[in-house]
Amino acid sequence: MLLIHCPYCNETLPEAEFTYAGQAHIVRAEDPSSQSDDQWEEFLFIRANVKGPHYERWRHFHGCGRYFNAVRDTVSDKFLTTYEAGAPRPDLASLTEGQK
Amino acid sequence: MTRFNAFSLLKNALSGNKNWTEQWPDSQPKDEYDVIIVGAGGHGLGAAYYLATQHGITNIAVIDKGWLGGGNTGRNTTIIRSNYLYDESARLFDHAVDLWQDLSQELNYNVMYSNRGVLMLAHNVHDVQSFKRHVHSNRLNGVDNRWLTTEECKEYCPPLNISPNARYPVMGGALQQRAGTARHDAVAWGYARGAAARGVDIIQNCPVTAIRRNADGSVAGVETGKGFIKAKKVAVSAAGHTSVVMETAGVRLPLESYPLQALVSEPVKPIFPCVVMSNAVHAYISQSDKGELVIGSGTDQYTSYSQRGGLPLIEHTVAAITEVFPIFNRMRMLRKWAGIVDVTPDRSAIISKTPVSGLYVNCGWGTGGFKATPGAAHTFAWTIAKDEPHPINAPFTIDRFRTGRLIDEAAAAAVAH
Numbered sequence: 159m160l161l162i163h164c165p166y167c168n169e170t171l172p173e174a175e176f177t178y179a180g181q182a183h184i185v186r187a188e189d190p191s192s193q194s195d196d197q198w199e200e201f202l203f204i205r206a207n208v209k210g211p212h213y214e215r216w217r218h219f220h221g222c223g224r225y226f227n228a229v230r231d232t233v234s235d236k237f238l239t240t241y242e243a244g245a246p247r248p249d250l251a252s253l254t255e256g257q258k
Numbered sequence: 259m260t261r262f263n264a265f266s267l268l269k270n271a272l273s274g275n276k277n278w279t280e281q282w283p284d285s286q287p288k289d290e291y292d293v294i295i296v297g298a299g300g301h302g303l304g305a306a307y308y309l310a311t312q313h314g315i316t317n318i319a320v321i322d323k324g325w326l327g328g329g330n331t332g333r334n335t336t337i338i339r340s341n342y343l344y345d346e347s348a349r350l351f352d353h354a355v356d357l358w359q360d361l362s363q364e365l366n367y368n369v370m371y372s373n374r375g376v377l378m379l380a381h382n383v384h385d386v387q388s389f390k391r392h393v394h395s396n397r398l399n400g401v402d403n404r405w406l407t408t409e410e411c412k413e414y415c416p417p418l419n420i421s422p423n424a425r426y427p428v429m430g431g432a433l434q435q436r437a438g439t440a441r442h443d444a445v446a447w448g449y450a451r452g453a454a455a456r457g458v459d460i461i462q463n464c465p466v467t468a469i470r471r472n473a474d475g476s477v478a479g480v481e482t483g484k485g486f487i488k489a490k491k492v493a494v495s496a497a498g499h500t501s502v503v504m505e506t507a508g509v510r511l512p513l514e515s516y517p518l519q520a521l522v523s524e525p526v527k528p529i530f531p532c533v534v535m536s537n538a539v540h541a542y543i544s545q546s547d548k549g550e551l552v553i554g555s556g557t558d559q560y561t562s563y564s565q566r567g568g569l570p571l572i573e574h575t576v577a578a579i580t581e582v583f584p585i586f587n588r589m590r591m592l593r594k595w596a597g598i599v600d601v602t603p604d605r606s607a608i609i610s611k612t613p614v615s616g617l618y619v620n621c622g623w624g625t626g627g628f629k630a631t632p633g634a635a636h637t638f639a640w641t642i643a644k645d646e647p648h649p650i651n652a653p654f655t656i657d658r659f660r661t662g663r664l665i666d667e668a669a670a671a672a673v674a675h
Binding site: 159173196198207 | 514515569
């Protein structure tokens with residue numbers, strides 16, 4: 159079972175309290191009607207699916223109920239960090255340095 | 259290759275089984291091939307086999323980063339069925355079930371296909387309505403499926419608990435009699451042996467690190483652990499790692515990779531005569547010929563490339579199994595594992611040409627690729643050889659995520675895959 163740190167509750171808790179909410183930092187277009195079919199495909203369906211550090215959203219469903227973002231390595235399943243929704247994307251180099 | 263028949267079995271039995279020849283050579287890569295297939299699972303090896311037998315293309319390499327059949331082909335719960343709701347899916351999966359019927363004869367290799375029947379249990383009114391809709395839809399498509407009452411379910415599968423006081427009461431079930439199981443490893447081995455006998459090179463323990471393209475954009479070949487190999491056509495059939503491989507050719511796919519778990523019990527004498535699936539409570543169970551109960555669990559909620567998966571899912575699955583089949587509540591489980599499955603947004607597969615000339619992809623099988631092995635391999639080979647899809651896989655394009663013409667089994671089918 160994963161142990162996940164909720165940045166709002168500031169506690170590290172079991173995975174069972176959380177729900178996964180897919181890739182993070184996907185921004186909906188300001189003006190949807192201006193989007194082409196290719197842009198809609200990209201927004202709706204195409205995902206990074208990276209093998210390695212992955213920016214993703216989680217929700218503390220059985221806790222504060224809030225969404226937050228995380229960086230998790232999809233090979234080891236280790237969390238590199240979690241941060242509040244709306245915060246800028248953390249720099250990957252500084253995160254992986256801290257791991258070594 | 260020695261052909262298996264009663265005479266060769268007898269002859270080799272009398273000589274202590276010491277004179278069997280190897281079933282396929284451990285090939286080393288040549289400089290150039292007509293077709294390179296990335297991924298030596300059932301789908302990839304099968305495509306090589308059908309390219310060789312039906313399209314006259316034998317200058318083929320099937321390349322895998324591990325050993326053949328060591329990915330999802332060797333990790334699934336071997337369930338075969340075709341009771342899908344939509345016309346496109348019904349045609350594709352029933353095509354596979356048609357090919358399963360005499361695959362052992364075709365390959366001269368016993369894949370142990372057993373059409374013992376797959377029974378899907380309905381536990382609530384919604385299940386009953388949804389499954390009956392499936393039965394009707396299937397019959398209109400010529401796919402075998404029929405409705406069983408609670409008592410008929412018990413008769414078909416005696417270990418079932420049909421007590422009205424059960425936590426998950428059985429309100430009936432949908433039975434596909436023609437469905438069943440096969441020996442998963444034998445499928446990979448049979449296709450590998452058949453393909454190698456026709457000149458296909460099977461190159462194991464050789465990771466494909468990148469797909470290279472020519473200046474005009476068409477495919478040039480693949481970079482591997484054993485150097486660059488030139489190819490006229492490259493076909494990717496790499497399951498959970500498909501998007502990683504395809505990204506190197508500049509093709510981004512609507513895929514996400516999740517761990518899917520399964521587990522087996524200690525082996526016991528024959529007790530379980532069929533395959534039972536209970537989608538509402540997530541419990542899929544059958545008994546292997548070795549005697550183990552083979553139990554399918556679900557995908558973890560997060561994407562991952564670790565072939566492990568979390569224990570909460572296993573606990574959930576085993577809890578459901580022991581409710582539906584109380585007879586098993588003291589069985590000991592031997593081991594559990596996970597395979598990495600590539601899931602599309604509409605939960606239907608992709609067997610398609612790509613925007614790159616000479617590059618083809620067979621992916622997105624999610625949690626249910628094994629059952630489709632012969633059908634997917636057959637239509638994928640057709641697509642590679644003719645550079646156009648077979649009518650059966652024509653709807654399963656990459657393009658559908660742009661046009662919106664999805665095959666939305668996820669929402670409407672209410673079935674596990």
